[in-house]
Amino acid sequence: MQNSLFSLFYRNLFLTGRLFGALACSALLFMTSFFLPWLNIVPYLIFFVTMALLLLDLALLYSGRNRLFAKRHMPERLSNGDENEISIYLESRYGLWLNLEIIDEIPQQFQKRDLVFRTKLKARGDTLINYTLRPTRRGEYTFNLLRVFVSSPLGLIQRRYSFGEPVSVAVYPSFLMMRKYELMAISNRLSEVGIKKIRRLGTSMEFEQLKNYTPGDDYRSINWKATARQGNLMVNTYSDEKAQNVYCIIDKSRNMKSAFEGLSLLDYAINTSLILSSVALLKEDKAGLITVSDTAGACIAADRRSGQLNRIMEALYKEKSRYLETNFELLYNITRKTLKQRSLVVFFGNFESMHSLERQLPFLKKIAKFHLLVVVFFENTELKKLSGEKAANVEEIYIKTIAEKLVYEKKLIAKELARHGIQTILTAPQNVTVNTINRYLQIKSSQKL
Template sequence: MKKFFGLFYTNLFLTNRLFAGLAVCGMLYIFRFLFNWLGIIPDVMLGLFLLLVLLDIVLLYHKSQGIFARRHAPERLSNSDDNQLGIYVESIYPFNIKAGIIDEIPVQFQRRDVWFATTLSPRIPKRISYNLRPTKRGEYTFGMIRVFVRSPLALISRRFNFEQAETLPTYPSFLQMRRYELMAISNRLSEYGIKKIRRLGHSMEFEQVKTYVPGDDYRTINWKATARNGNFMVNSYTDEKSQHVYCVIDKSRAMKMPFNGLSLLDYAINASLALSNVALKKEDKAGLITVAEKIGSVVAADRRPVQLNRILEVLYKEKTRYLETNMEALYATIRGILKQRSLVVFFTNYESMFAMQRQLPFLKRIAKFHLLLVVFFENTELTSLSEKPAGDVEHIYVKTIAEKFANDKKLIVKELAKHGIQSILTAPENLTINTINRYLEIKARQSI
């Protein structure tokens, strides 16, 4: 009994309709002092109102569990993507009720507006869906589901608490990875800006001998097969496979800068995961190296089915460091691990020509043995600032400085190209698509 009354008091809430009814009864008592003819009407109204409140309590509390609710969540969340979650709720009351549902989402989202109002019919389940977009990797802890129900009288509200505490890991953007994987397989990447590259000659990876059709390169005619068959036969070639593709991620303080709630490191991690997946689908070998003031994680290039999961687990744990990048250690690691010519995609960030020139000697050494692609970021906020018209002297000064920094980025691209190093200068939100675009272009040009 004591437990029941404890639950009764802690889970009972008064509604606005109850206070409105009490206000009306109070006004009737005030008016009775002015108008004697009201007599016992205020007493009758108050008695009826209290009976309605008692009836409402009985309606809501005659069942110990009048509501069932459960959260439906994925096993893991995808960073920087909209992850769909749902709440399954069902009423066991014999009448229609109005319900307000609160899902205690993780504190990382800093949201206090996750409230869903709905109407529930008896024994008819309903699913409420909503999206969450995490911007940091790590563990996200969900709390209870709280359901506030009201009967048709709506004078009081009863709260039901459902213990469903669970912790979900937030991994690098595997939803984005799957999206680009499907586009690469279906050759729909051109819709997202990936251009077709004209092949220069053909690769040396022989596939089959097939019948000649108009448009085939006549230089590939197989004369021996033609003589045996009586029809023109040509050799067919396919893209070279099992080439090594390494993503090298800079974890230094230069990658801590945030854009749209996501750090540059997270943008690089998402792009590396998507690029590795596309490389594996193209039957190349994908590998990973992370570096800051020292070498972090190293995943040797491979194309086994478990390789992508290995890369995903490593990327999940990576965090930004706050010291300079040790390029000497990076060069020594690449020379020690990469035994054949490989595509090395180096994700980093340069804010000035001086910062790039400090690393240039090591970049030139790496480019001597491998195809090096340096990927760094355009400061979109400075770009938008430089494009705004200046209204006074102060704004002219700010605009000039912004244009100077934006121009330095373009000079870095030219300086790298002067030394035979390919580069990509991209906005953070376009990083993944531009990186995959360049990889497919390199494959088409047979540059590795």
């Protein structure tokens, strides 16, 4: 709000500068006329013409009320980490062309202090201004007033309009990306966003339908009779096993507070958990959620009931990272109490060193004994980039060596987990969704669960 008021004062000062300049010029000519008497009439002419134009501009802009209408249109809730479209509708009831400056007082979380739109609006015309906002934190965001500054073609003064009331909007986990993956999953087009086509192993699955052959399909499933009838290659498709439990477990400890491209690791995990739950439900599996840190968090039993995805989304919306380490013994006890049958457990966490893994490995091995455990943890993309750069001096060699050591230790963690029969996904934060869904589809296809 303070930034908007400052901008308001600054713009008023700038636009009245034309009027001030005309008056200053008149005063200068008036003083000059003491030495050049024939200039006496010029400052008076400039002054009276300026005053006449000023009164005309006042009459044009301030005659009548509610001569301009503006309204902000936005979704009922915003999607975290995505570009959300906002629009401003403007309608003029003036009988002349207008120059407009629009200041939208967006939430302070965006830290945008220069969101100003300039446009022209014809007589009794309307227009629509579209822009996008990308939130990087869940929670309540407050949009304040919409300020519109109107000036006539004369441009001597401005009239200020204020529209709307402060309104709060909730920023939820990435439901826009979730819908995108839902559509891809329904139409079997997940490969378009990087999801691999997994070759099916074995033939124990039930026949589902015939479809046209697409690259990547197993040629052994070609139905030659249907191919002869249709005149193009047709393949048999089989339905996966259904009603399997898929749990997303999210570590909320301080290890998940690191931020990449504006989003914390916790938010990457939350967005991926929501999308994976959505895809699992579309595949007719049961989706569940557990969050944990030093204390127990949300716990939603796996189910396929109507509204299950909304329950998961509401739980994820409220989650916040904590400053203490995760209690893995508590996590193991929760899984033993909650997970009554063998399930796919996708654990989102972050291990920075072998020492941190060794302290928690006994509990991960116990969970993997009863369930199919997939551990998802994150590459440090900044360190990886630094380790690939050339060093020019001794200091840079030292920094590069440390970065390479830390990057290599992440790979050792993945190998150590795999050695104990625990599946791992070591991924860059921006690729976590695609890599996790790939692994889920691979597990479904290979019938490991």
